[in-house]
Amino acid sequence: MGQDWTQLERALFDPAGHPGRVAVAEAVRELMRAVATTTAATDDELGEVAGRLRQITAGIVAGDRCVRYPLPTGPFSGRVLGSGDPVFGMFNPVAGPLVVTIEPDGTAAGVLTPSPLFEGPGGAVHGGYTAFLVDAVMGTLLRALGISALTGTLSVRYLALTPLARPLHLSAWVESTDGRKVTAAARITVDGRPTVTATGLFIAAAGPAQG
Numbered sequence: 001m002g003q004d005w006t007q008l009e010r011a012l013f014d015p016a017g018h019p020g021r022v023a024v025a026e027a028v029r030e031l032m033r034a035v036a037t038t039t040a041a042t043d044d045e046l047g048e049v050a051g052r053l054r055q056i057t058a059g060i061v062a063g064d065r066c067v068r069y070p071l072p073t074g075p076f077s078g079r080v081l082g083s084g085d086p087v088f089g090m091f092n093p094v095a096g097p098l099v100v101t102i103e104p105d106g107t108a109a110g111v112l113t114p115s116p117l118f119e120g121p122g123g124a125v126h127g128g129y130t131a132f133l134v135d136a137v138m139g140t141l142l143r144a145l146g147i148s149a150l151t152g153t154l155s156v157r158y159l160a161l162t163p164l165a166r167p168l169h170l171s172a173w174v175e176s177t178d179g180r181k182v183t184a185a186a187r188i189t190v191d192g193r194p195t196v197t198a199t200g201l202f203i204a205a206a207g208p209a210q211g
């Protein structure tokens, strides 16, 4: 179905063309994880680190929006390479990044090992974060199918706590279409066990595809 992403990425976004931006996002991800979890550094040491980090930040001119390249309007398949997106964007330090692949059968598969930064109750993954992931994988699938749509209603069922530090396997598929209303479904599985299922009612744009 559609063009393979690798053909489109060259026209829109090729991470190989931005090695510094991808590397700095990865370095900041590692930094966030280290500062949020370290028990070895003293408070004085961390205060000194904060000073050094502020110096680095002062040397970077910030903008108002994440640098991003739009996803193609679809249809497309293959690995989705995101730039500024908060879920799968390689430029965005907050993004896992989730690795999403659009399968030839019109479904989406994603994998991500959640950072401890997204810990919620019970030493497990925060439920808002898993909702964020399933919404993103369903929204991306629709985009890949050539449907430009926004989430109207998201329904999430938490079957069991989703453990941290284990690969989460996400899948999404389209359940039905009724005019502009597209119902998609998604699931998160960990070690073969489903922990989250979700349904999204997406409303397609009335006009032509939008970025």
Ligand SMILES: CCCCCCCC/C=C\CCCCCCCC(=O)SCCNC(=O)CCNC(=O)[C@H](O)C(C)(C)COP(=O)(O)OP(=O)(O)OC[C@H]1O[C@@H](n2cnc3c(N)ncnc32)[C@H](O)[C@@H]1OP(=O)(O)O
Residues within 6 Å of the ligand: 071, 135, 136, 137, 138, 139, 140, 143, 148, 149, 150, 151, 152, 153, 179, 180, 181, 201, 203, 204, 205, 206, 210, 211
């Ligand atoms: C405009 C399209 C732009 C597309 C751009 C796509 C880029 C994607 C790119 C890359 C994907 C990457 C992955 C992203 C994943 C993340 C997804 C998100 O985070 S999305 C952000 C959160 N969602 C919002 O902020 C929506 C805010 N709400 C709205 O903008 C409107 O309310 C909207 C568009 C949802 C509907 O407004 P109306 O004016 O177009 O539609 P009306 O004419 O009122 O309704 C049409 C039908 O839909 C039902 N409907 C409308 N809103 C509904 C809702 N919230 N829930 C259920 N049904 C709803 C209505 O009952 C109606 O149904 P009847 O035809 O009468 O049967």
